[in-house]
Amino acid sequence: MKSHVPFVLISLFVLTVFSVLADSRSFSIDYENNCFQKDGKPFQYISGSIHYSRIPRDYWKDRLLKMYMTGLNAIQVYVPWNFHETIQGAFNFAGDRDLEYFLNLANQTGLLVILRPGPYICAEWEMGGLPAWLLHKPNIILRSADTEYLQAVSDWLAVLLTKMKPWLYQNGGNIISVQVENEYGSYFACDYNYMRHLHTLFHLFLGEDVILFTTDGNTDKEMICGTLEGLYATIDFGTDTNITTAFNRQRRFEPKGPLVNSEFYTGWLDHWGDKHASVDTEKVSKMLGEMLVMGASVNMYMFEGGTNFGYWNGADYDTRFRSVVTSYDYNAPLSEAGDPTDKLLAIRDVIKTFRDIPVGPMPPATPKLSYGFVTLLKVGNISSLLDTLSPQGPVRSQYPLTFEEVKQYYGFMLYRTTLPRNVPEPTPLISPLNGIRDRAYVSVNGVYQGFLERDTTLVMNVTGRQGDQLDILVENMGRVNFGTYINDNKGLLGNLNLGNDVLTDWLIYPLDINTAVASGWLQSDHSEVPPGPELEPGDGPMIYSGTLKTKGLEWDSFLKLNGWTKGQVWVNSVNLGRYWPQRGPQQTLYVPGPFLSATQPNNITILELERAPSHGRILFMDRPQLDNTGQKT
Ligand SMILES: *[C@@H]1O[C@H](CO)[C@@H](O)[C@H](O)[C@H]1NC(C)=O
Ligand SMILES: *[C@@H]1O[C@H](CO)[C@@H](O)[C@H](O)[C@H]1NC(C)=O
Ligand SMILES: *[C@@H]1O[C@H](CO)[C@@H](O)[C@H](O)[C@H]1NC(C)=O
Ligand SMILES: *[C@@H]1O[C@H](CO)[C@@H](O)[C@H](O)[C@H]1NC(C)=O
Ligand SMILES: *[C@@H]1O[C@H](CO)[C@@H](O)[C@H](O)[C@H]1NC(C)=O
Secondary structure, rough: OOOOHHHHHHHHHHHHHHHHHHHHHHHHHOOOEEEEEEOOEEOOOOEEEEOHOOOHHHHHHHHHHHHHHHHOOEEEEEEEHHHHEEEEOOOOHHHHHOOHHHHHHHHHHHHHEEEEEOOOOOOEEHHOOOOOHHHOOOOOOOOOOHHHHHHHHHHHHHHHHHHHHEHHHHHHOOOEEOOOOOOHOOOOOOOOHHHHHHHHHHHHHHOOOOEEEEEEEEEEEHHHHOOOOEEEEEOOOOOOHHHHHHHHHHHHOOOOOOOOOEEEEEOOOOOOOOOOOOOOHHOOOOOOOHHHHHEEEEEEEEOOEEEEEOEEOEEEOOOHHHOOOOOOOOOOOOOOOOOOOHHHHHHHHHOOOOOOOOOOOOOOOOEOOOEEEEEEEEEEEEEHHHHHHHHOOOOOEEEOEHHHOOEEEEEEOEEEEEEOOEEEEEEEOOOOOEEOEEEEEEEOOOOOEEEEEOOOOOOEEEEEEOEEEEEEEEEOOOOOOOOOOOOOOOOEEOOEOOEEEEOOEEEEEEEOOOHHHOOOOOOOOOOHHHOOOOOOOOOEEEEEEEEEEOOOOOOEEEEEOOOOOOEEEEEOOOEEEOOOOOOOOOOEEOOOOOOOOOOOOOOOOOOOOOEOOOOOEEEEOOOOOOOOOOOOO
């Protein structure tokens, strides 16, 4: 018996140590002292936003390290629902979507995480992160207590938040707080039942011991509709705002607790056709210092913006539809390609005066290479490649169907019918109800006639004979991500008229270009073409291809499409995004080194929608060009 005593004592000792350890990991709000508390001590976060969905996985660690070396102690991360549940009920957390790997890298780097799981995130991301399949229910009221919407949200959050629970700080991970919805007060619905439901779900899946918060814009209306008892109310604002006024507003809704600016804007986004946005470095660093001196916790939006690869860009709708460009550089402290900028150095100088920043050099910019020109060859037009691009074949319908009805949510679809009568004279092809979402490229019997565009070009002329084939390639340019009009169905939303005749009897081809590219089906046969031919500048949607040899150096590069009009580019099997140098301001696409191969020729595929230049060349440069509206040649 005696010999058991030490064992019991040891066990007690071990238990005590463990419970002390467990207790020592805590993160909470100290309402008495107007601050956060981490492990029982006052804590102020200096954070930056970074979106894993906009950065190649191979570069996550590099970007996080640069943020850490700037002196940040936290990052803020959005989770785009549609990136993980593209098809309802099928969840993808692999590769570039491996959120837990990203959290792990952040934790290893020494960064805490402020998680923003939505379900709506805005973020200038396709449909604000909501999956387009939600639109299967006609007139669904998104971001409200709509039954179907709530059911889908619950199913998603059950998967996501269950994964996140072990990552909460008090459970041994690095997530210190979790945002519920996003800027909900800016949405017309103002549905407290929805917010209450989310509140319940978040606690159900994460437990009671977690800081849940909301973020809203700097107006009373937004704070009134966006905040909810039990969710800590924070505010967001940029350099054009009076700090005192904004934090006083937060105080009216949250009389005690830390001051928090959840989105302090270091830069801004670009739309096609608009001026390039930038925010002054001096203003950013001065205001950051002023907020930190007040003891406020601040998240800089963005710290590293990255890229809207593929079809993931969002769009705004104010007076008209405005699509967000491919680059999400955001004029942020780390550039689109992850390079430290002067803005980063200025911010670091400010942070230095508030906390010890890590010793050691800032990791350098990743090397960039100018690979030079690549000449492309024509592979064929969309109509001649339909078997490859649409292996399932068409859906037949008397009237046009939307993308959502055909269950192709992103990219392009081809609508085909015939002319119902002879139209020897130019005759208007009309979208009477402004139902082109978002651009339609029109050919009659293989001859390109022009395009229709949402809100701006609802009529064009065509000529032809009865029975001629009318092909209309429709492009989804990204769903609206903010405001009232987020139910943004794509495709042809209503009938098209030819003069007074309604066009009917459509064949609708869903196009899976990503798969065709990845399968190598769109490579031109270079062996049969003499070297260096001039392109025949065909008009209308065409596929072109070519190869880039990197000579063993897979460095970052920037692709310039001088003389090309508008389209989409793939490098190997990766969909890089949209280009539109004629509209600008973006002129180059970021080509991350990890997308390139050292050992094999890199296959470049381009879908040019309007007109390729006769030189047929594209240029890989060593620097980006994001700020030209209207192309210079
Ligand atoms: C996070 O990092 C800390 C410190 O390196 C480590 O002790 C902890 O186990 C990590 N947590 C997770 C969930 O990986
Ligand atoms: C901000 O507003 C406060 C209170 O209205 C005012 O006293 C202060 O001068 C303003 N600050 C700036 C920088 O304009
Ligand atoms: C597509 O190419 C084929 C074969 O070269 C040609 O016959 C056809 O007219 C073209 N169609 C369109 C819509 O350009
Ligand atoms: C269509 O053609 C008619 C007759 O030539 C012309 O008056 C009209 O301006 C054209 N409309 C468009 C949109 O090009
Ligand atoms: C490019 O395409 C060729 C032919 O299909 C293929 O052999 C090669 O592996 C591809 N290159 C890369 C980097 O995938």
